[in-house]
Amino acid sequence: MKNLIIGVAITAAILTACNNADNNKADVKQTDTSAAKISKATPDTVPASTIAGTTASTIPAKEILAGYIQMKNALAKDNGKDAAAAGASMVATLAKVDMKSLSDVQMKSYMDIADDMKEHAEHIGANAGKIVHQREHFIMLSKDIADLVKNFGNGGQTLYKDFCPMANEGKGAIWISEVKEIKNPYLGSKMPDCGSVKETIK
Ligand SMILES: [Cu+2]
Numbered sequence: 001m002k003n004l005i006i007g008v009a010i011t012a013a014i015l016t017a018c019n020n021a022d023n024n025k026a027d028v029k030q031t032d033t034s035a036a037k038i039s040k041a042t043p044d045t046v047p048a049s050t051i052a053g054t055t056a057s058t059i060p061a062k063e064i065l066a067g068y069i070q071m072k073n074a075l076a077k078d079n080g081k082d083a084a085a086a087g088a089s090m091v092a093t094l095a096k097v098d099m100k101s102l103s104d105v106q107m108k109s110y111m112d113i114a115d116d117m118k119e120h121a122e123h124i125g126a127n128a129g130k131i132v133h134q135r136e137h138f139i140m141l142s143k144d145i146a147d148l149v150k151n152f153g154n155g156g157q158t159l160y161k162d163f164c165p166m167a168n169e170g171k172g173a174i175w176i177s178e179v180k181e182i183k184n185p186y187l188g189s190k191m192p193d194c195g196s197v198k199e200t201i202k
Contacts, residue, residue, distance in 0.1 A: 045200040058102055059110060061148060062155030063093050064117075068145050069178050071124060075138060075185035076192065080131040087125030087134075094118050109151045117144040135186050139173045146176060154201050164195035174198070 067090035074082035094117065102110060120141035124134045146161060160177045167173035167186035175185055180200075182193045 044198070045202060058106055059097060059148075059152045060093060061152045062157075064090065064148065065145070065155045065157075065159075065176075067093055067121075068141070068176065071138070071141075072175055072177065072185045073183070075131070075135060076183040076188055078131060078188040080134055081128045083131070083134050083138075084125050084128035087121045087123075090121040091118060091125055094121065106152075113144045113147050113151075117141060117148070120144065131188075135167075138175070138185060139168050142173065142175045146174060149176060149201060159201040160197045161199035161201065162195050163198045166191065166194055 067086050071083050071086035071090065074080075074086055094114065097110070097114070099107060099110075120137040123137045124141065127133045127137075149159060157178060160180055161174055162177050162182060163172060163174050164184055164186055165172045167184075173186055177183070180197060182195045182197070184192055184194050187194050
């Protein structure tokens with residue numbers, strides 16, 4: 001008897017949940033997975049804040065971002081060769097950063113991400129024929145780029161922080177995009193529009 005009551009309660013809970021989901025149906029594509037429904041929440045808009053005393057010009061944030069975006073778009077098109085070229089040019093850009101022009105606080109913040117960023121850009125640059133491997137490094141590079149934007153600004157352009165719950169073997173991964181439309185760099189043509197905008201960085 002007790003089990004039956006629990007069973008009825010669970011069924012009722014499931015039905016309620018389904019009804020709630022039904023109410024939101026207009027917002028959600030029929031083919032969406034439940035993970036995609038969860039990530040459908042309204043994205044935050046955050047200012048392109050920078051660390052104390054930083055001006056956008058001290059780090060070539062715009063140039064670094066341009067290389068990253070080129071790489072992201074190549075991966076979204078399953079083009080490992082173009083992604084590698086973007087990786088190589090990003091390494092060259094990073095090598096040009098004049099550390100002496102940075103204040104102590106800027107230096108510390110930049111040093112925290114610069115080596116990591118360089119390493120991932122190098123690996124992406126050196127693995128034109130191995131897009132799976134490039135995408136593994138792109139997961140970590142994207143985190144560095146998100147930190148770069150947070151600390152050194154968005155280079156004067158509106159950016160979007162996107163999230164795909166299926167990337168990174170189902171653990172999920174973020175990327176930074178210059179367009180609002182989702183173009184997934186981790187899944188490419190397999191699932192080009194998987195993911196959602198989490199933050200708008202103006
Ligand atoms: Cu590698």
